[in-house]
Amino acid sequence: QLQLQESGPGLVKPSETLSLTCTVSGGSISSSSYYWGWIRQPPGKGLEWIGSIYYSGSTYYNPSLKSRVTISVDTSKNQFSLKLSSVTAADTAVYYCARRGIAARPWRDWGQGTLVTVSS
Amino acid sequence: QSVLTQPPSVSGAPGQRVTISCTGSSSNIGAGYDVHWYQQLPGTAPKLLIYGNSNRPSGVPDRFSGSKSGTSASLAITGLQAEDEADYYCQSYDSSLSASHVVFGGGTKLTVL
Numbered sequence: 245q246l247q248l249q250e251s252g253p254g255l256v257k258p259s260e261t262l263s264l265t266c267t268v269s270g271g272s273i274s275s276s277s278y279y280w281g282w283i284r285q286p287p288g289k290g291l292e293w294i295g296s297i298y299y300s301g302s303t304y305y306n307p308s309l310k311s312r313v314t315i316s317v318d319t320s321k322n323q324f325s326l327k328l329s330s331v332t333a334a335d336t337a338v339y340y341c342a343r344r345g346i347a348a349r350p351w352r353d354w355g356q357g358t359l360v361t362v363s364s
Numbered sequence: 365q366s367v368l369t370q371p372p373s374v375s376g377a378p379g380q381r382v383t384i385s386c387t388g389s390s391s392n393i394g395a396g397y398d399v400h401w402y403q404q405l406p407g408t409a410p411k412l413l414i415y416g417n418s419n420r421p422s423g424v425p426d427r428f429s430g431s432k433s434g435t436s437a438s439l440a441i442t443g444l445q446a447e448d449e450a451d452y453y454c455q456s457y458d459s460s461l462s463a464s465h466v467v468f469g470g471g472t473k474l475t476v477l
Contacts, residue, residue: 291410304463307465348398348457350412352421355409
């Protein structure tokens with residue numbers, strides 16, 4: 245049974261960098277059959293894709309966030325990470341990590357999500 | 365201003381049928397990309413409901429069905445039940461910029477009257 249678990253600070257100051265890690269258990273992040281991604285949801289609002297990464301390290305980012313986002317993978321720890329720089333209150337959201345198959349497949353597996361609040 | 369447009373809300377009485385539309389354009393749904401649907405119960409992560417336009421994952425009741433035509437897709441729920449009250453999101457891919465990327469609809473809140 246695949247499990248994804250987000251971890252990281254729940255409070256980040258404006259202008260700083262938000263950093264989250266997703267730990268994968270019950271499956272290998274090195275599989276060539278999947279992409280791993282981050283999706284966020286501001287309170288009371290809809291879902292927004294942040295970006296995706298393949299086990300090889302190839303990354304794909306939301307054009308609206310691309311200048312501030314870095315997603316990386318650590319195959320030795322079976323983890324992938326998100327860094328979002330220069331955050332503002334608009335970046336306050338529940339952040340989900342998720343897995344999808346290759347070739348435009350759906351996001352089938354999700355973490356439980358973690359709330360990150362941007363505030364001084 | 366989501367790339368995929370959904371009605372903000374729909375409602376129906378128990379036992380009734382409701383549909384939720386998802387309207388895109390020639391760079392996403394109309395380009396041939398599949399549409400997927402997710403159900404999000406309050407306080408929980410989204411759950412895959414329909415994949416590949418019309419396929420149900422194991423465990424999803426056949427009361428839920430999906431379809432796609434042209435630049436739009438629809439989710440239909442028949443025999444509405446109280447437990448169906450949730451937010452529903454469509455998702456596809458868009459190739460309007462240099463590379464294809466994931467896009468979501470703005471979400472539809474379903475209220476069971």
